[in-house]
Amino acid sequence: AQTVTQSQPEMSVQEAETVTLSCTYDTSESNYYLFWYKQPPSRQMILVIRQEAYKQQNxxxxxxxxxxxxxxxxxxxxxxxxxxxxxxxYFCAFMKDAMEYGNKLVFGAGTILRVKS
Amino acid sequence: GAGVSQSPRYKVAKRGQDVALRCDPISGHVSLFWYQQALGQGPEFLTYFQNEAQLDKSGLPSDRFFAERPEGSVSTLKIQRTQQEDSAVYLCASSPGYSGGNTGELFFGEGSRLTVL
Incomplete structure (x- = not known):
């Protein structure tokens, strides 16, 4: 089974600065997809960015x-x-193979990001 | 609307009551997923439909949970004899399904927040 770990429960950053959120995962699959989803307070989750494992370019x-x-x-x-x-x-998520029906997302526990003015 | 719609947004139930949560996916989307999100946690997979067929229900926590999608569009998640541990946000997500161009992205609704007293 796949697992996704986000070790930072909360992060804060000043407006205009740069922040990095961490994610590690465990799988025995060779091809898979990774995602970052954003969930604003009381609003729906939206995709931020995706990465296909067979692509070396970030x-x-x-x-x-x-x-x-x-x-x-x-x-x-x-x-x-x-x-x-x-x-x-922000949630990090893993999917075994997007080119098959029904492959579910496995999510990490999430990182709350607060941007301060 | 063009997005995934869920109702009710908020539901308060007394322990032992039955509840029904509705999901209206994006028109034409083949795949439909239900997730359960406990407070401060990442979503956990419940069940998956491909059109009207329920192909994976491995995440349903007990036989009190039942989901259907009889005509391959709207889906209902039913919880019988609710318990306090059922309190969570229930997220519905849809995707076009594999069609040679599937990116793996899931489109989420805003969720139904269930509180069991």
Whole structure:
């Protein structure tokens, strides 16, 4: 079974600064997908960024980028130029194979990120 | 609307009551998932539908939990004889399903928060 671990229950960062959220996972699969989802207070969860394990290049989406270390089974999220709207719970998640029906997401426990003005 | 819609948003039940939670996925989405999210935790998988077929119910915690999607669109999660440990947010998510272009992204609703007294 796959497990996802987020070791930082809470983080804070000053507006405009950079913050990195950590995630490690355990799997015996060779191909899989990793995701970071954002859950603002009382709002729905949305996808921030995804990474396919067979791609060596780290994914980037505007101010969001990942550091994917496959051998170390590490998948951290870097948020640059933090904004107040980035305040949310962030979940790291694993999916065995997105190219099959019904492969479920396995989530970490989450990291609460607070951006301060 | 264009997103995943869940109702009710909030439900308070007395211990022993039955509850029904509804999910209206994005039109045309083949895959539908239910997750349970305890306070301050990551979502945990409950069950999965591909169209009207329930292909995975391995996450349902007991036989008091029942889900259906009779016409392959709207889904209902029913909890019979609710217990205090059932208190959680119940999230519904949908995805287009594998069609050669599936990114693995799940689209979540805002959730139904159940409180059992």
């Amino acid at each position: 994914a980037t989406e505007n101010r969001f980028s990942v550091n994917f270390q496959k051998a170390a089974k590490s998948f951290s999220l870097k948020i640059s130029d933090s904004q107040l709207g980035d305040t949310a719970m």
